Amino acid sequence: MSSDSCSSPPALAWIRSRVSTSRFEPNVEFSDDRIAELIAYACEAPSAYNLQNWRFIAVRSPAAKQKLCELAYGQRQVLDAAVTIIVIGTLNGHEHIRANIEPMVGAGLLSEQELQSWVDDTQRDYEADPRKQRDEAIRSASLAAMTLMAAAQGLGLDSGPMGGFDAQAVQAEFGLGPAEIPVMLVAIGRAAADNWPRKPRRPVPDLLSIV
Numbered sequence: 001m002s003s004d005s006c007s008s009p010p011a012l013a014w015i016r017s018r019v020s021t022s023r024f025e026p027n028v029e030f031s032d033d034r035i036a037e038l039i040a041y042a043c044e045a046p047s048a049y050n051l052q053n054w055r056f057i058a059v060r061s062p063a064a065k066q067k068l069c070e071l072a073y074g075q076r077q078v079l080d081a082a083v084t085i086i087v088i089g090t091l092n093g094h095e096h097i098r099a100n101i102e103p104m105v106g107a108g109l110l111s112e113q114e115l116q117s118w119v120d121d122t123q124r125d126y127e128a129d130p131r132k133q134r135d136e137a138i139r140s141a142s143l144a145a146m147t148l149m150a151a152a153q154g155l156g157l158d159s160g161p162m163g164g165f166d167a168q169a170v171q172a173e174f175g176l177g178p179a180e181i182p183v184m185l186v187a188i189g190r191a192a193a194d195n196w197p198r199k200p201r202r203p204v205p206d207l208l209s210i211v
């Protein structure tokens with residue numbers, strides 16, 4: 001944890017104290033309710049047009065962990081973490097947009113006409129553009145994954161993202177549909193004592209242009 005994190009607002013303290021956990025204490029178990037709570041927080045992530053173009057598979061059983069571990073090139077954290085979430089981005093979010101935003105009409109935030117133009121704009125942007133569908137699925141799922149990690153930290157848990165897995169094999173083994181991309185794995189549990197501490201970051205002046 002950095003020296004300023006104790007006096008920082010919680011969100012800033014979290015940013016500076018989060019580490020990617022790759023070594024977890026084994027034998028930590030999560031209930032269905034705990035997993036559902038984590039996913040409810042993940043779903044608070046923003047998405048373009050409020051597409052919410054994501055889905056989640058919680059890999060918790062020993063058999064499912066074993067299968068996913070093999071497809072994640074033997075990464076041990078899949079076996080030891082309480083759960084690993086397959087964060088899935090969906091390509092057809094625009095097909096569900098009306099249902100996503102209709103409650104805003106009921107709440108008086110949007111007129112029927114505004115709802116229709118929101119739906120039309122979304123269809124126009126995505127329907128005939130597979131590349132944009134894919135980009136958007138990866139953007140949304142990545143934000144959901146980050147929000148999931150923030151939620152884990154907020155609940156006193158530890159998490160680690162993983163891109164090291166065979167996406168095609170995960171798609172086949174875990175029954176993903178043709179419009180679903182496994183974007184990231186997020187292992188969640190309790191960090192083991194020998195987990196790596198925070199890693200260094202590149203200096204801001206090397207990375208920032210203000211124009």
Ligand SMILES: Cc1cc2nc3c(=O)[nH]c(=O)nc-3n(C[C@H](O)[C@H](O)[C@H](O)COP(=O)(O)O)c2cc1C
Nearest residue numbers: 018019020021022075161162163164165197198199
């Ligand atoms: C997209 C993505 C893929 C990653 N894949 C893996 C992975 O397969 N295995 C792993 O142990 N860590 C993985 N990491 C964790 C990174 O190694 C880690 O975020 C980075 O070294 C910085 O460390 P920190 O998050 O603790 O600051 C991944 C992180 C991201 C964002």
